[in-house]
Amino acid sequence: MGSPDGMVWMLVGANVAVFMLWRVADPGFMSRHFMIANTFGPAFLLKLYVAGALTGSTFFLLEKAFLAPRKRGASAAVNATILLQIFLYPKRLVYLYFLFPIPAAIMGAALIGADLWRVKKGQSHVSGSAHLGGALVAALVWARIGKGWI
Numbered sequence: 510m511g512s513p514d515g516m517v518w519m520l521v522g523a524n525v526a527v528f529m530l531w532r533v534a535d536p537g538f539m540s541r542h543f544m545i546a547n548t549f550g551p552a553f554l555l556k557l558y559v560a561g562a563l564t565g566s567t568f569f570l571l572e573k574a575f576l577a578p579r580k581r582g583a584s585a586a587v588n589a590t591i592l593l594q595i596f597l598y599p600k601r602l603v604y605l606y607f608l609f610p611i612p613a614a615i616m617g618a619a620l621i622g623a624d625l626w627r628v629k630k631g632q633s634h635v636s637g638s639a640h641l642g643g644a645l646v647a648a649l650v651w652a653r654i655g656k657g658w659i
Contacts, residue, residue: 526607542603545594549659554590557650561589561643568642572628584635588624588643589650592617596651620644 531539546554565585595603599614621644627637653659 530607541601545590545597548597553659557589557593557646558586560650561646562586564646565589565636565639565642568645569636569639572636572638585639585643585646588620588640589646592620592644592647593650595620596647597654 527543530543545557562585565588568585595613595617599612599617601613602610603613603616605611605616621641624637624640624644627635628641650659
């Protein structure tokens with residue numbers, strides 16, 4: 510995975526790339542592929558993000574306490590927002606590395622599968638359990654939306 514500084518620069522680069530796409534790409538394309546707030550509004554997005562962070566952190570702490578004390582960091586909140594978008598629109602295309610269009614359902618399955626593998630393997634610097642906490646939040650919210658509760 511590289512150094513922590515390298516990861517920070519990679520994340521900065523990804524954010525700059527998305528920012529630049531907002532400047533040059535079709536706004537409809539960007540809205541379809543990079544915005545969940547349009548569907549439910551900013552207050553919902555904030556609640557989803559916080560719920561994903563708290564649940565993912567809980568999963569991470571449980572894993573840290575009982576399974577893998579060497580793990581650090583988590584990104585469950587982002588995972589919750591990404592997976593909710595995928596659960597809501599599984600047939601839409603997402604762009605792997607901004608280049609390769611694949612169905613969102615395949616991306617979602619790959620994300621969850623990778624996190625399950627990380628938990629099973631137990632030797633990753635990325636907390637699969639925290640990500641799965643975010644996935645759980647996304648699944649619960651998706652189910653509530655399906656029942657008309659949200």
